[in-house]
Amino acid sequence: MSAGAILVTGGAGFIGANFVLAWIAAEGAPVVNLDKLTYAGNLDSLARLKGDTRHRFVKGDIGDRALVASLLREHKPRAIVHFAAESHVDRSIHGPADFVQTNVMGSFALLEETRAYWSQLPSAEQDRFRFLHVSTDEVYGSLGPRDPAFTEETPYAPNSPYSASKAASDHLVRSYHHTYGLPTVTTNCSNNYGPYQFPEKLIPLMILNALQRKPLPVYGDGRNVRDWLFVSDHCEAVRVALARGRPGETYNIGGNAEKTNIDVVRAVCAILDELRPDAAPHEKLISYVQDRPGHDRRYAIDAGKMRNELGWAPRERFDSGLRRTVEWYLDNMKWVDGVASGEYRNWIDLNYGKRA
Numbered sequence: 001m002s003a004g005a006i007l008v009t010g011g012a013g014f015i016g017a018n019f020v021l022a023w024i025a026a027e028g029a030p031v032v033n034l035d036k037l038t039y040a041g042n043l044d045s046l047a048r049l050k051g052d053t054r055h056r057f058v059k060g061d062i063g064d065r066a067l068v069a070s071l072l073r074e075h076k077p078r079a080i081v082h083f084a085a086e087s088h089v090d091r092s093i094h095g096p097a098d099f100v101q102t103n104v105m106g107s108f109a110l111l112e113e114t115r116a117y118w119s120q121l122p123s124a125e126q127d128r129f130r131f132l133h134v135s136t137d138e139v140y141g142s143l144g145p146r147d148p149a150f151t152e153e154t155p156y157a158p159n160s161p162y163s164a165s166k167a168a169s170d171h172l173v174r175s176y177h178h179t180y181g182l183p184t185v186t187t188n189c190s191n192n193y194g195p196y197q198f199p200e201k202l203i204p205l206m207i208l209n210a211l212q213r214k215p216l217p218v219y220g221d222g223r224n225v226r227d228w229l230f231v232s233d234h235c236e237a238v239r240v241a242l243a244r245g246r247p248g249e250t251y252n253i254g255g256n257a258e259k260t261n262i263d264v265v266r267a268v269c270a271i272l273d274e275l276r277p278d279a280a281p282h283e284k285l286i287s288y289v290q291d292r293p294g295h296d297r298r299y300a301i302d303a304g305k306m307r308n309e310l311g312w313a314p315r316e317r318f319d320s321g322l323r324r325t326v327e328w329y330l331d332n333m334k335w336v337d338g339v340a341s342g343e344y345r346n347w348i349d350l351n352y353g354k355r356a
């Protein structure tokens with residue numbers, strides 16, 4: 001692969017695939033995409049890149065150190081953008097082991113091989129190299145209704161096995177900068193939504209259930225608050241942080257769009273009422289179900305550092321982004337059919353069977 005390649009991990013997942021598509025469109029530079037293709041990874045999301053020599057897909061585990069070492073030797077990437085993770089809180093409650101394995105041990109293996117590769121680069125290339133670690137706002141824990149939003153100085157207080165495993169990886173990344181001088185940048189982002197999101201997450205789950213006239217399962221009282229960011233805004237923020245972020249720093253990324261879950265679900269229903277009036281009102285499908293154990297009440301992001309230091313701000317508003325998302329799912333039912341397979345149905349039975 002030609003010079004200037006980057007290595008992306010988890011580039012067949014929701015955000016990773018959006019990132020790879022946007023990167024090749026905007027930068028025109030080659031990407032080596034290492035992804036294990038778990039249930040959440042899907043090459044259909046990258047179908048647009050079929051035959052494009054700038055995209056090289058490698059099926060494999062970030063924890064496979066021999067594989068990672070050989071990819072680094074062969075492609076000599078100038079940066080690594082690390083998305084690969086187990087990412088769903090509810091799954092981490094049912095089975096935390098995979099989260100520790102990939103998010104902690106896998107990230108550790110990737111860091112170790114990156115350190116070995118980076119330490120033998122000529123010093124000018126060492127200075128230019130970046131390890132960009134993609135993380136979440138969930139590492140900061142839960143806010144009360146009037147608490148100020150999370151800043152980069154907010155102490156870590158992860159509450160789920162998912163957020164604890166991401167926090168552990170953030171700490172490892174931090175230590176590789178402070179101890180070995182590896183030029184790392186960490187981003188902590190709020191909830192993403194948009195095309196290619198696996199329908200276990202709130203917004204696509206509600207769209208698909210509503211289309212099938214199935215109940216819309218809202219956990220607890222539906223008043224938990226998340227900050228929502230359209231996925232292409234997150235991808236742009238990662239590109240900006242990679243280009244201009246200072247080594248050793250962390251950057252919070254958010255959409256400035258705090259919503260209660262019930263308001264999000266009602267907004268999805270209202271859009272579907274317009275687009276599929278025969279089935280209106282979709283709100284009648286809303287069903288309050290047993291809450292998630294340890295459910296964080298509120299997340300909110302102060303993205304002032306991204307704005308002031310790197311000049312990034314989200315472009316998409318929540319209402320227009322949500323409409324684009326609903327329309328994307330309606331227009332891409334083939335993609336949906338591809339992911340809503342046997343494994344997906346097993347998950348729905350496991351997670352929602354006992355909540356009903």
Ligand code: NAD
Binds near residue numbers: 010088
């Ligand atoms: P996702 O679950 O959709 O995709 C994860 C991808 O990683 C999949 O393609 C999967 O096959 C791959 N993967 C998993 N284990 C692997 C392993 N051991 N080796 C190689 N590949 C592996 O996740 P996402 O929503 O796209 O999230 C991407 C990253 O962004 C994660 O690190 C997540 O913590 C972070 N993040 C997500 C959100 C969000 O709202 N989705 C918000 C903030 C941060």
Ligand code: TYD
Binds near residue numbers: 202224
């Ligand atoms: P989710 O998309 O799983 O993201 P996260 O837990 O990482 O924030 O959930 C977003 C919010 O929606 C969260 O407060 C849990 C809630 N939720 C439901 O009420 N019902 C559901 O079926 C799902 C999947 C989530």
